[in-house]
Amino acid sequence: MALLQVRHLSKFFNIDRNHRVHAVDDVSLSIAEREIVGLVGESGSGKSTLGKTMLGLHHKSAGEVIYKGELLPAKYHPADFQRHAKNMQMIFQDPYSSLNPRMTVGEIIGEGLRLHTNKKGTEIREQVARWLKRVGLEPDHMSRYPHEFSGGQRQRIGVARALILEPEFVVCDEPISALDVSVQAQVVNLLDELKASMGLTLLFIAHDLSMVRYVSDRMAVMYLGSVIEIGVSDDVFFNPKHPYTQILVGSNPEPDPQTERARPSTAIKGEIPSPVNVPAGCRFANRCPQMMEVCRVETPALIDLKEVGSGKREVACHLYN
Ligand code: SF4
Numbered sequence: 001m002a003l004l005q006v007r008h009l010s011k012f013f014n015i016d017r018n019h020r021v022h023a024v025d026d027v028s029l030s031i032a033e034r035e036i037v038g039l040v041g042e043s044g045s046g047k048s049t050l051g052k053t054m055l056g057l058h059h060k061s062a063g064e065v066i067y068k069g070e071l072l073p074a075k076y077h078p079a080d081f082q083r084h085a086k087n088m089q090m091i092f093q094d095p096y097s098s099l100n101p102r103m104t105v106g107e108i109i110g111e112g113l114r115l116h117t118n119k120k121g122t123e124i125r126e127q128v129a130r131w132l133k134r135v136g137l138e139p140d141h142m143s144r145y146p147h148e149f150s151g152g153q154r155q156r157i158g159v160a161r162a163l164i165l166e167p168e169f170v171v172c173d174e175p176i177s178a179l180d181v182s183v184q185a186q187v188v189n190l191l192d193e194l195k196a197s198m199g200l201t202l203l204f205i206a207h208d209l210s211m212v213r214y215v216s217d218r219m220a221v222m223y224l225g226s227v228i229e230i231g232v233s234d235d236v237f238f239n240p241k242h243p244y245t246q247i248l249v250g251s252n253p254e255p256d257p258q259t260e261r262a263r264p265s266t267a268i269k270g271e272i273p274s275p276v277n278v279p280a281g282c283r284f285a286n287r288c289p290q291m292m293e294v295c296r297v298e299t300p301a302l303i304d305l306k307e308v309g310s311g312k313r314e315v316a317c318h319l320y321n
Contacts, residue, residue: 001032001033002030002031002032002033002066003031003032003033003035003067003068003168003169003201004030004031004054004065004066004067004068004169004201005029005030005031005064005065005066006027006028006029006030006050006054006063006064006065006066007028007063007064007066008026008027008028008062008063008064009024009026009027009028009029009050009053009054009060009062009063009064009065010022010024010025010026010027010060010061010062010063011023011024011046011049011050011053011058011060011061012025012061015276019276020276021275021276022224022225022275022276022278023046023049023225023275024046024049024050024053024225025046025224025225025226025278026062026063026226027050027063027222027225027226027227028063028227028302029220029227029230031169031201031203032201033168033199033201034195034199034200034201035201035202035217035218036195036201036202036203036204036215036216036217036218037202037203037204037216037217037218037219037220038204038205038206038212038213038215038216038218038219038220038233039051039203039204039205039206039212039219039220039222040205040206040207040209040212040219040220040221040222040248041221041222041223041248042207042223042268042272043207044224044272044275045222045223045224045225045272046222046224046225046226046275047173047205047222048093048173048174048205050222051090051171051173051203051205052090052171052173053065054088054171054203055084055088055089055090055171056072056073056084056088057090059074059075060074067084067087067088067169072084085112085115085116085165085167086116086117086165086166086167087167087168087169088167088168088169088170088171089112089162089163089165089167089169089170089171090162090170090171090172090173091155091158091159091162091170091171091172091173091175092158092173092175093173093174093175093177093178094178096146096151096154096178098158099146099154099157099158099161100146101145101146101147102145103145103146104142104143104144104145105132105141105142105143105144105145105146105149105157106125106128106142106143108146108157108161109128109131109132109142109157109160109161109164110124110125110127110128110164111161112161112164112165113127113128113164113165116165117165125142127164128142128160128164129142131160131163131164132160134160134194135156135157135159135160135190136156136186136190137153137156137157137160150183151178151179151180151183152179152180152183152186152187155175155176155178155179155183155187156187156190158175159175159187159190159191159194163194163198163200166198167200168199168200168201169200169201169202169203170200170201170202170203171202171203171205172191172202172203172204172205173205174205174206174207175187175191175204175206176188176206176208176211177206177207177208184211188211188214188215191204191215192215202216204216209237209248209249210237212233213233213234213236213237216233217232217233218230218231218232218233218236218311219231219232219233219236219237221236221242221244221245221248223244223272223283223284224272224273224275224278224283224284225275225278225283226283226316227302227316228242228244228245228284228302228315228316228317229241229242229244229245229313229314229315229316230302230313230314231308231309231311231312231313231314232309232310232311232313234309234310235308235309235310235311235313236313237249239308239309241305241308241313241315241317241320242284242315242316242317243284243288243289243290243317243319244268244284244287244288247267247268248268251267251268268287269287270286270287271287272287273286280296280297280299281294281295281296281297281298281299282295282296282298282299282300282316282317282318283299290319292318292319294318295318298318300316300317300318300321301316302314302315302316303315303316303320303321305320
């Protein structure tokens with residue numbers, strides 16, 4: 001059963017009366033209970049905006065967000081936040097700027113309990129201490145300030161802050177990209193462990209395809225505000241169908257599992273078009289090595305490629321029409 005579903009979701013940012021940024025444009029996606037969906041794509045493809053719009057941190061411009069069968073309001077009121085914050089949380093990208101430097105770690109982690117539950121004083125401190133231990137820190141770290149911790153430790157604090165309310169759905173917005181490679185695996189393993197013990201459902205946003213493949217059950221690829229391929233993570237990674245996904249995978253250092261040789265690097269050429277002037281037809285046409293006449297005029301719909309890999313695969317490309 002889908003825990004969260006978005007239908008034709010769009011988020012535009014108005015620049016002036018005649019121009020707007022098409023950050024997320026007509027995205028439909030559903031995430032099952034206890035599923036991890038990885039979201040990949042270049043910077044500026046709309047991944048973070050999609051995650052924030054799903055949570056109501058951005059007001060949607062069009063479309064629907066359905067959580068456990070309930071249609072969420074277009075604009076959240078304080079009472080909606082109160083209700084949904086307990087169920088839906090976000091782990092932010094930058095562990096340096098996302099923690100208030102003037103609050104102690106105990107205040108930061110316990111803030112959600114103060115705002116969204118009836119718990120007080122000692123009860124909150126006890127729960128914060130338990131969560132500090134759960135994320136591999138010490139209970140007496142509660143009285144310290146964020147600047148006293150390393151990047152990896154700060155991200156653990158961010159994880160504890162997001163999960164202390166025991167949400168069902170969490171958007172992890174590039175939770176490891178600001179960390180050293182040696183620390184990235186620790187944070188991913190921590191999320192994996194907590195996902196298994198808490199039965200979390202996650203949208204995991206990242207640049208690193210091999211990390212997303214490792215973490216997620218399904219992988220969705222975004223390009224210029226649209227989802228252009230989605231399927232079982234291993235299928236998408238080892239047998240990508242959309243020309244953009246093929247280039248993304250080709251530029252990944254992971255060796256080919258068949259030959260165990262490094263894949264030839266196929267760096268993507270050209271610039272991603274401006275999300276203010278979205279081109280007609282396929283948005284990837286100006287960079288696609290397989291572009292055809294039809295690609296310049298008709299926008300390809302996301303269609304189900306039957307019998308490809310181990311699960312449903314959808315791709316938006318005229319090569320498969
Ligand atoms: Fe390339 Fe055309 Fe497919 Fe777009 S629709 S990815 S331009 S082949």
